Amino acid sequence: MNQATRKLSGDTIFRALTMTFAAGVVLLFVTLIVVLWKESQLSIDAFGFGFLFSSDWNPVTEKFGAWIPIFGTLVSTFLALLFAIPLSLGIALFLTELAPAWLRTPFGTAIELLAAIPSIVYGMWGLFVLAPLMADHVQPWLGEHLGFIPLFSGPSMGIGMLTASLVLALMIIPFIASVTRDVFLMVPQNLKEAAYGLGCTTWEVARDITIPYGKKGIVGAVFLGMGRALGETMAVTFVIGNAYHLSWSLFAPGNSIASTLANEFTEADGDLYLSSLIELGLVLFLITFTVLTLAQLWLRRGMQESDR
Amino acid sequence: MNNMQRRKIINGTVLVLSTAAAMIGLVMLTWILGDVAIKGASAINWDFFTQLPSPPGDEGGGLANAIVGTLLMTVVATLISVPFGVMAGTYLSEFGRQTALGSTARFVADILVSAPSIVIGVFVYLLVVKTMGNFSGWAGAIALSIIMLPVITRTTEEMLRMVPKEMRESALALGAPYCKMLVQVIYRCAMTGMITGIMLAVARVAGETAPLLFTSLNSPYWMQSMNEPMANMTVALFNYAMSPYDDWHAKAWGMAFLITMSVLVVTIITRISLHKRS
Numbered sequence: 001m002n003q004a005t006r007k008l009s010g011d012t013i014f015r016a017l018t019m020t021f022a023a024g025v026v027l028l029f030v031t032l033i034v035v036l037w038k039e040s041q042l043s044i045d046a047f048g049f050g051f052l053f054s055s056d057w058n059p060v061t062e063k064f065g066a067w068i069p070i071f072g073t074l075v076s077t078f079l080a081l082l083f084a085i086p087l088s089l090g091i092a093l094f095l096t097e098l099a100p101a102w103l104r105t106p107f108g109t110a111i112e113l114l115a116a117i118p119s120i121v122y123g124m125w126g127l128f129v130l131a132p133l134m135a136d137h138v139q140p141w142l143g144e145h146l147g148f149i150p151l152f153s154g155p156s157m158g159i160g161m162l163t164a165s166l167v168l169a170l171m172i173i174p175f176i177a178s179v180t181r182d183v184f185l186m187v188p189q190n191l192k193e194a195a196y197g198l199g200c201t202t203w204e205v206a207r208d209i210t211i212p213y214g215k216k217g218i219v220g221a222v223f224l225g226m227g228r229a230l231g232e233t234m235a236v237t238f239v240i241g242n243a244y245h246l247s248w249s250l251f252a253p254g255n256s257i258a259s260t261l262a263n264e265f266t267e268a269d270g271d272l273y274l275s276s277l278i279e280l281g282l283v284l285f286l287i288t289f290t291v292l293t294l295a296q297l298w299l300r301r302g303m304q305e306s307d308r
Numbered sequence: 309m310n311n312m313q314r315r316k317i318i319n320g321t322v323l324v325l326s327t328a329a330a331m332i333g334l335v336m337l338t339w340i341l342g343d344v345a346i347k348g349a350s351a352i353n354w355d356f357f358t359q360l361p362s363p364p365g366d367e368g369g370g371l372a373n374a375i376v377g378t379l380l381m382t383v384v385a386t387l388i389s390v391p392f393g394v395m396a397g398t399y400l401s402e403f404g405r406q407t408a409l410g411s412t413a414r415f416v417a418d419i420l421v422s423a424p425s426i427v428i429g430v431f432v433y434l435l436v437v438k439t440m441g442n443f444s445g446w447a448g449a450i451a452l453s454i455i456m457l458p459v460i461t462r463t464t465e466e467m468l469r470m471v472p473k474e475m476r477e478s479a480l481a482l483g484a485p486y487c488k489m490l491v492q493v494i495y496r497c498a499m500t501g502m503i504t505g506i507m508l509a510v511a512r513v514a515g516e517t518a519p520l521l522f523t524s525l526n527s528p529y530w531m532q533s534m535n536e537p538m539a540n541m542t543v544a545l546f547n548y549a550m551s552p553y554d555d556w557h558a559k560a561w562g563m564a565f566l567i568t569m570s571v572l573v574v575t576i577i578t579r580i581s582l583h584k585r586s
Binding site: 010011013014015017018019020021022023024025026028029031032035036039086087089090091093094095097098099107109110111112113114116117118119120121122124125127128129170173174177201202203204206224227228230231232233234237238258261262265266277278281282284285288289292293296 | 318319323325395399403422424427430435486487512525546560576
């Protein structure tokens with residue numbers, strides 16, 4: 001009897017202990033939001049909602065607005081997805097349908113390994129290799145042939161929105177491609193064979209069977225890739241140019257929330273300046289939180305439906 | 309042109325485009341790795357591992373303090389996050405599958421896995437650096453441990469769940485209390501998987517820069533303790549690459565090479581061990 005109670009209490013203690021740590025994870029998250037919220041109070045009081053839409057950013061006069069970094073974050077992410085989605089789908093299709101069997105595993109592994117390379121390496125490569133190339137060859141060519149569109153006008157500086165988006169795209173391609181490949185591999189072979197048996201071409205099988213079947217997973221992968229791109233710091237900071245300008249031109253330097261934080265946080269001298277930077281961080285956190293929550297809900301709904 | 313021909317042409321076009329996409333991806337990525345390997349390997353020599361950084365603009369010197377700093381902070385971060393993450397993961401898998409706390413913690417961990425690491429840096433700055441009054445190696449290690457924690461929590465949960473039900477049942481049937489069954493049977497079964505998860509988390513933070521920018525900062529000196537700013541490879545890489553000196557650029561490539569190689573080696577080892585298991 002005595003021994004039985006002791007065993008029982010050992011279990012209870014163990015259970016309580018693990019529960020404490022699980023609650024710790026939740027507590028950490030809550031503290032994160034509360035601390036950011038509290039420390040950005042100074043800036044929230046000073047600028048209110050206008051903070052989000054003001055394009056002032058002047059440490060001398062202590063006027064701060066988040067619009068330029070927010071705009072830069074959204075535009076660079078959007079462009080990166082624009083480049084990355086078709087390429088990733090192409091890679092996934094190649095890996096599941098076209099590549100000879102001996103090539104699939106090594107190629108797939110290579111793509112997965114590339115997702116493990118630290119983002120600072122992508123950023124540095126962008127600065128030293130891609131940016132000069134963009135400045136000397138790609139941007140002058142685009143300017144010459146498409147310069148009548150405001151997006152491709154202006155001086156070719158190499159660093160700027162376009163280069164940042166390209167580096168960002170390179171960084172998320174391995175991620176989206178490998179998840180999409182896994183999704184494609186989950187399509188039942190019977191369905192595909194049935195379609196081939198009806199005389200469909202490879203593309204028709206992909207369009208009518210593989211992609212619709214894996215749609216949920218693909219959208220989930222894109223959302224997760226988006227979450228990464230929004231908060232990515234190092235790949236962007238090197239090449240975005242860090243300038244507070246709003247410009248139609250994609251060649252022009254800009255700023256993202258993460259790159260603003262990386263460049264200015266340790267140098268912020270005024271309390272209001274620091275508080276505004278913290279509010280920027282809070283905004284970034286809330287944006288990614290929203291995107292990631294949507295991704296979670298979407299994937300969960302997907303799982304429930306496929307359970308049925 | 310009849311329907312069949314049209315379909316064949318569309319099919320051919322798409323297949324060519326898809327192959328082209330794969331080729332573009334492969335070329336870009338070999339290009340990046342190639343540059344890192346070629347420019348990085350030539351910057352690495354004995355001094356790189358043994359000497360302190362030389363003053364700005366001077367040639368020579370090395371990054372011994374940054375290499376040690378990165379290793380030390382990664383080890384401390386691992387020591388903090390492993391017990392925390394394993395316990396939290398145990399709760400999620402064993403006691404909290406259906407509870408409100410379980411699903412909240414699971415959701416929060418999934419969000420934290422992809423949360424912007426720079427925001428974690430800001431958070432730790434406010435929590436630790438501001439309280440302690442100075443940048444420190446401790447702050448850096450804490451920031452890294454916060455990034456590792458959700459990864460370890462979720463992989464531990466997955467790995468514990470994969471242990472066959474029969475293992476649990478037979479241990480319990482022998483009269484083992486629940487916690488004894490967990491520690492002596494379930495943890496042992498899931499050990500390889502859990503270690504893999506921890507290794508992947510280590511590989512991830514070894515290349516993290518953003519959370520260290522405002523926590524450990526960087527330093528050109530040997531560390532005296534973890535209470536002061538601490539040199540590390542990624543922030544040094546950032547500073548060196550942004551500097552105007554050619555010699556520093558070469559060293560930045562050297563660090564990029566070293567970091568990329570270590571991360572890839574760890575990732576490959578874990579993949580092989582996972583592969584053997586499945």
